Amino acid sequence: xxxxxxxxxxxxxxAALGFMAWQRGRAVLVSSAREGTMDFINIVPRIALGVxxxxxxxxxxxxxxxxxxxxxxxGWSGVLAAVxxxxxxxxxxxxxxxxxxxxxxxxGGSPQVLAYVIAWALFAFQRLLLWEIPFMPARFVWFxxxxxxxxxxxxxxxxxxxxxx
Amino acid sequence: xxxxxxxxxxxxxxxxxESEARPRPIRKPISWSMIVIAVLVxxxxxxxxxxxxxxxxxxILKHDLGLFGGIxxxxxxGCLLGAFITEILPHEKVSRSLGxxxxxxxxxxxxxxxxxxxxxxxxxxxVASALLTVGADFGAxxxxxxxxxxxxxxxxxxxxxxxxxTDFTLWRIVISLPLPILAGALGRFVYVRMYPKGAP
Numbered sequence: 014x015x016x017x018x019x020x021x022x023x024x025x026x027x028a029a030l031g032f033m034a035w036q037r038g039r040a041v042l043v044s045s046a047r048e049g050t051m052d053f054i055n056i057v058p059r060i061a062l063g064v065x066x067x068x069x070x071x072x073x074x075x076x077x078x079x080x081x082x083x084x085x086x087x088g089w090s091g092v093l094a095a096v097x098x099x100x101x102x103x104x105x106x107x108x109x110x111x112x113x114x115x116x117x118x119x120x121g122g123s124p125q126v127l128a129y130v131i132a133w134a135l136f137a138f139q140r141l142l143l144w145e146i147p148f149m150p151a152r153f154v155w156f157x158x159x160x161x162x163x164x165x166x167x168x169x170x171x172x173x174x175x176x177x178x
Numbered sequence: 179x180x181x182x183x184x185x186x187x188x189x190x191x192x193x194x195x196e197s198e199a200r201p202r203p204i205r206k207p208i209s210w211s212m213i214v215i216a217v218l219v220x221x222x223x224x225x226x227x228x229x230x231x232x233x234x235x236x237x238i239l240k241h242d243l244g245l246f247g248g249i250x251x252x253x254x255x256g257c258l259l260g261a262f263i264t265e266i267l268p269h270e271k272v273s274r275s276l277g278x279x280x281x282x283x284x285x286x287x288x289x290x291x292x293x294x295x296x297x298x299x300x301x302x303x304x305v306a307s308a309l310l311t312v313g314a315d316f317g318a319x320x321x322x323x324x325x326x327x328x329x330x331x332x333x334x335x336x337x338x339x340x341x342x343x344t345d346f347t348l349w350r351i352v353i354s355l356p357l358p359i360l361a362g363a364l365g366r367f368v369y370v371r372m373y374p375k376g377a378p
Contacts, residue, residue, distance in 0.1 A: 019252075019296075019297060019298065019332075020251075020252070022296040022297065023252060023255045023256075023259075023296065023297045023300075023301060024255055026255075026259060026296065026297075026301075027255050027258050027259055027262070030258075030259060030262035030263065030266060031258070031262055033262070033266050034262050034265050034266055037265075037266075041265055044265075045261045045262050045264070045265040046258060046261065046262075048261045048264075049254075049257040049258035049259075049260060049261030049262070050254070050257070050258070052257040052260065052261060052304070053253060053254045053257040053258075056253060056257065057250070057253070059212060060246070060249065060250075060253055061246060062212065062215055062216060062219065063215060064242055064245055064246045064249060065219075065239065065242040065243060065246055066215060066216075066218070066219030066222070066223070066242075067219075067242065068238040068239070068241060068242040069219055069222035069223040069225075069226050069235075069238055070218060070219065070222045072222065072226050072234075072238055073222045073225045073226060073229075106333055106336070106337040107337060107341070110337050110338055110341040110342055111341055113341075113342055114341050114342055114343075117342070117346070123346070126346075127346075127349075127350055127353065130338075130342070130350060131328065131350070131354065131357075134327045134328055134333075135324065135327060135328070140299070142211060142214070142215045142218075143215075144299040144300075144303055145299075145303055146209075146211045146212075147303075148256075148260075148303035148304050148306075148307050149303055149306060149307045149310070150307070150310065151209065151210075151211055153310060153316060153319065156316060156320075156365065156368075156369070157316075157319075157320050157323060157324075157361075157365065160320060160361055160364050160365045160368060161320075161324065161361055163364070164324075164357050164360070164361060167357070167360070168350075168353050168354065168357065171353045172349075172353060175353075177349045177353075178345055178346045178348075178349030178350065
């Protein structure tokens with residue numbers, strides 16, 4: 014159901030933008046559609062390697078190890094461990110949040126879990142390699158990841174200061 | 179019978195014609211990052227084989243092939259979106275409102291855009307790449323990507339709310355609100371010092 018909504022929004026946007034391109038002339042639509050298709054063809058092998066390979070990477074980094082790093086160890090060393098755990102967590106959206114939820118339930122501090130979730134969202138290495146590198150200039154990807162490093166710590170500091178969540 | 183269907187019809191000539199027609203940077207089919215991933219995958223697969231045998235390797239392969247098949251059409255949609263955006267958006271306007279001199283406003287626009295962008299990674303990254311092509315700077319694009327990851331509603335509604343709970347998710351988003359702008363600003367700050375003469 015969820016996937017269906019995503020597909021409708023996605024292809025609806027493609028149709029709307031395609032229509033806008035068509036309004037500028039048939040040639041514009043044809044050439045940009047061709048370019049998009051060429052991009053797609055170039056990207057498929059990379060996505061294939063990433064998606065088909067990521068299962069193996071996920072299989073050798075057991076979730077228990079990462080949950081262990083997120084234990085009830087409070088303070089800034091806990092935050093640092095959480096950030097490293099977030100960066101190394103493989104797998105899709107379910108994995109990171111599930112580990113975060115387990116850590117919360119088993120007594121992990123919420124600033125630490127927050128830092129974990131944000132670090133994982135910002136620069137989980139597997140997503141960088143699997144999604145960002147194929148689509149964007151590699152220079153931009155590494156630059157963005159490097160610039161993002163302070164922010165899980167900042168988020169943890171805010172959480173400690175306001176005592177939430 | 180000289181034209182067998184398995185034979186690749188002169189791919190080199192096609193590629194050359196294509197690269198002349200395209201102003202964008204051509205992505206090399208084999209890059210260092212791809213080699214790194216390939217090695218990582220090979221090592222991981224070998225470790226899985228040693229632990230679980232051929233059955234374990236096959237199980238994962240089957241699952242991931244299914245995933246790959248499901249993702250493919252969306253990747254195509256994302257690529258088309260990126261290409262249309264590159265064509266439709268007026269370049270001067272984009273570089274004025276999202277370029278290096280766009281100031282806080284550019285970062286805010288990037289953040290807002292990332293927050294409302296529908297779809298998953300298959301849309302966000304091609305669109306971000308298209309913005310870079312039409313004149314957005316690193317700062318505004320960083321704001322957009324970070325905003326999409328941290329305050330975009332897609333992942334929060336689909337995955338985070340049900341798994342992490344409402345309280346955690348809402349506070350996580352509230353605390354994340356300033357981060358895309360700060361990340362974009364830091365990106366600009368570092369960029370002009372790393373590349374004082376513009377893009378290398």
